[in-house]
Amino acid sequence: MEIFTKGERVREGPPRAGESRYSYLNASAREEAAIARRTVEDWLADYPAGNFSHWLGDFQSADDGQHQSAFFELFLFQFFSKSGCEIIAVEPSFEGQKGNPDFHLRDKVGREFIVEAISPNFSADINKGKEKLTAEIKDAINSLPINNHLLILEKIEAPFESINKKRLADALLQWIANNPDENDLFEYRDKGALVQLKAIARRGLEASSRSHRPIAVEMGDVSISTPGMEIRRGLEKKPRSTEI
Template identity: 25%
Template sequence: MKLFEDKERTRQEPKKQGEADFAFYDSCAWHSMETYRQLVNGWIAGLPEAEQAEMVARMKDSDSAHYQAALAELTLHAALSKLGYQIEIHPDCPHPTRKPDFLVKTQDGAPVAYVEVTTFGPTLEAVGMSNREAAIYNAIDKVKLPAGFRLSYDAIARGASSPNLNNLCAEIEKWSAENAQEDPEIMPAKTFVADDWQIELTLVGGFKKDIPVKRSIGSAMGDARQVQAEEEIRAALKKKGSRYGDFAHPYVVVVVDCKGELAGGDSNADNFIEAVHGTVYTEFRTFADGAIETEDKRRNNGYWGRPDSPRHPNVSAAILLPRPHLWDLREDRWQPLIMRHPWAAHPLPDEVLPLPGWKLNEEGEFAPVEGTRLADILELPEPWPPED
């Protein structure tokens, strides 16, 4: 069964703000997207026939978060298959009603490990807010501007309503026509109020006047917020770590960021380590002579605890998938990482999902593990993403 049907596609426009993932991937005619569609269709064909329809239905859901979560599961299934394992989907387990995602088996059927994929993402309220704002953003993106101008967009206050977009766009078009300046250094700005929304727009000139404008918004300001990725990872592990009872074999929890909390690079590893081994804080000591000494320590809030008081030994390893799509799997700063529980009840064999990651060595220090990148396990083509 296919997720993406064979059909003629002509769309050349990039993904729109708030557009569902499936809708974009199913309509875009870029060469890279055709490669992507064939890849995902092939992975779905590798599922048991009884599971294919459910996967297709989940990925066609209008909510992109559901698409991303399903894609993460499909990616892990494909990786385990590439490694030569058999995979039983939703196997029986110690819990009487709940079932994990996968039971990994050798080719002769011997159990190797259980795998559960979980995500952390925006709240339902935030998803609704994003959908409402997407409608506003996309409407403004189509307003008619004087030749040579674009808009810089920033949502100052986000509301719960869906304002009249025709009136808002008419007001923006009138304002831009009246305030367009020949001097590109002069950039008029105005905050437009639409019900309980406040949208600040800046009119930016200096663009070529003979090039037709397809998108009126040239830049958009992002939200400023405090990111606490290690707490999100830790909470995801707590949610799934004990959900199925104690297994008689290794148990792996894969945590997927569908919220955009992770910043990439070394900070991903730092957040991952802090989630399972404790948050780093700095302790200050002041001596009688006024000298100050600082020392970095770890709080005892890690999911796996400490050597003298280990926690959750039933979770043999955790994997961090920092982005739910496939496009960054060859980027150094977005590599999936694995950490094995140093005091696990059932240690995970090194050859099972042998990803790069970190381990706690005998000296109590965190040492990098080279491993094999997920892109190579999946046999993604190079270059990746494919060139258009």
């Protein structure tokens, strides 16, 4: 099974709004992406064949949380291997244990221990539906042939269902055709969605057909994060510790 698709890659631009991390890594022709792909393939050379299929499914997932967890597991596999630990098993099973920890290891002096790694996903499940809908709106805007202006996304609120992208595109292109100045505000509402944009003329700048996208800046809201909370939630979903 292939980790990444084969063939020539020509895509130089940034990821699309809402595009999964694996999808972009697999498609990008940038040198940084090529290095990342080679690194993953090199690290998998010694990975247990019996665990590969399950790992690959997580790594190729469109869910970034699953993808990142799979990469973190592969990173830890390399870390423990290079640190001189014997990896007795990946995702071992123990009698009376619900679920499987990540590793069963033996260190240099013969001590055995279990590792259960937590890779917190800071995007709560309840927000994923809203994120998908706002990503669809951003993709619709970024697909438009707006080459003479840079857009500032002042605010975006998710709709309760998918909106008519063509209607949004027509309204935005008409607004751009009127050559708005930097203080003009484009505002669009549909099915609970709110999109507010400003435009800056691209004076003296050449738009690249391969990497340019209209939205150049996104203004974000202030967010509050409680240290350790996401890790705690992740631990609560994991199996209880096992003694050997």
